[in-house]
Amino acid sequence: MxxxxxxxxxxxxxxxxxxxxxxxxxxxxxxxxxxxxxxxxxxxxxxxxxxxxxxxxxxxxxxxxxxxxxxxxxxxxxxxxxxxxxxxxxxxxxxxxxxxxxxxxxxxxxxxxxxxxxxxxxxxxxxxxxxxxxxxxxxxxxxxxxxxxxxxxxxxxxxxxxxxxxxxxxxxxxxxxxxxxxxxxxxxxxxxFDEPGTLEGSVVVRPGKHLTLVAWGGMVARCLQVAELAAEDGIDVEVLDLRWLKPIDAAGLAASVSKTRRAVVVHEAPKSAGLGAEVAQTITEACFGTLKAPVERVTGFDVPFPSGSLEAEYLPNIDRILFGIQRVLEYRRG
The missing domain is CATH 3.40.50.970 (Thiamin diphosphate (ThDP)-binding fold, Pyr/PP domains)
Incomplete structure (x- = not known):
């Protein structure tokens, strides 16, 4: 060998x-x-x-x-x-x-x-x-x-x-x-090549204190763009790259969200029964006592993925993610 x-x-x-x-x-x-x-x-x-x-x-x-x-x-x-x-x-x-x-x-x-x-x-x-x-x-x-x-x-x-x-x-x-x-x-x-970093679990790719954006794959780059735009309004967003989708890094999710106390999960798949639901529930179970708002999901729609000319309307875009952040930040318990 x-x-x-x-x-x-x-x-x-x-x-x-x-x-x-x-x-x-x-x-x-x-x-x-x-x-x-x-x-x-x-x-x-x-x-x-x-x-x-x-x-x-x-x-x-x-x-x-x-x-x-x-x-x-x-x-x-x-x-x-x-x-x-x-x-x-x-x-x-x-x-x-x-x-x-x-x-x-x-x-x-x-x-x-x-x-x-x-x-x-x-x-x-x-x-x-x-x-x-x-x-x-x-x-x-x-x-x-x-x-x-x-x-x-x-x-x-x-x-x-x-x-x-x-x-x-x-x-x-x-x-x-x-x-x-x-x-x-x-x-x-x-x-x-010399520093692979941790190879298991999730990784924080942008630290923040007001809210955690959780994403994977191509949506991580989009969430980083959103975080930069949110920073212009004084909102300090942490971006967590989940990476391993099975097994889910429950400890990594808990560590991030227990600090920020708010979370938005972003993925391309349809919302119903998507992996975002499992991630949101994992966060809720670990951080229920400290969450300031329910976990928000920004996802694809519950339709088959459209043709290329319409995919920009389907995929979570910057505005939709920013609106998700706004909903979480403005949430007030009844």
Missing amino acids: DTVTRTGSETLSMNKAINAALADVLAENPRALVLGEDVGQLGGVFRITDGLQKRFGAERVFDTPLAESGILGMSAGLAMAGYHPIPEVQFDGFTYPAINQIVTQIARMNFRTRGALPMPITLRIPSFGGIQSPELHSESLEYIFAHVAGLKVVSPSSPHQAYHLMRHAATRPDPVVFMEPKSRYWQKDTVD
Whole structure:
């Protein structure tokens, strides 16, 4: 097994950061495999796997038929045979045909066999909206995966996190759903290879004292924009990047909201039965005695994700998040 030692820092886009992480995983773990639609010679639709087949060969980075149930079923079999598959589902909405394999095989096999057949699978899914895609290319599926016992779910919000969380996820003995925010693929930022920071739980990306904004994926950047605008009116907003959507970092949520005493949860998925409800209840259970207002949710609407020309009307925008903050700050108990 090779040892990859990247040192120093480098400015990378998120897609390049994930590419670098995959290259390092493949170099270090000879049992790691990358598979999916067009991940080989083409390098993937978003070029996440660009150059990997040329470097590691077609036996370790290979294209599959256009059949998501086959990709995930094959991954389950490879894991049972002692490999660490890293499958890609090309777009979030294409995951639906493979739900059976994910829920009834990958999530359960380790439990079903009492640990005899672990499922070290890192499932990469380009996720969420923000790039004006056609139907079934901008889904938010975290509410499904977070509900399924046996799965872990993570979503990075920056190139630095994308690199280190992918490296971390690919060492886990459990199946990890790695939800990559497509809208942030081209965001460039510094990746510090020497200081990964904490790899578990949530992280405060902007400290504040008046209110906590909780978000994940592409909405973290939007919440940071909102926090800067709120600061112009003297409102000091803390932004908490949840990152791990399963398991939820209850202690991290409690630490932030017990300080600010108010919270707004922001996500792209529809509101009804969305993950924001679980986050809000987790906050309420931990901070009920100190909350100054009910936890607010700013989300997508309870309709299918619209076509690209209408997505700006669907996604939580700056004004909607600011109104959510205003409602919480102005709340008065009856």
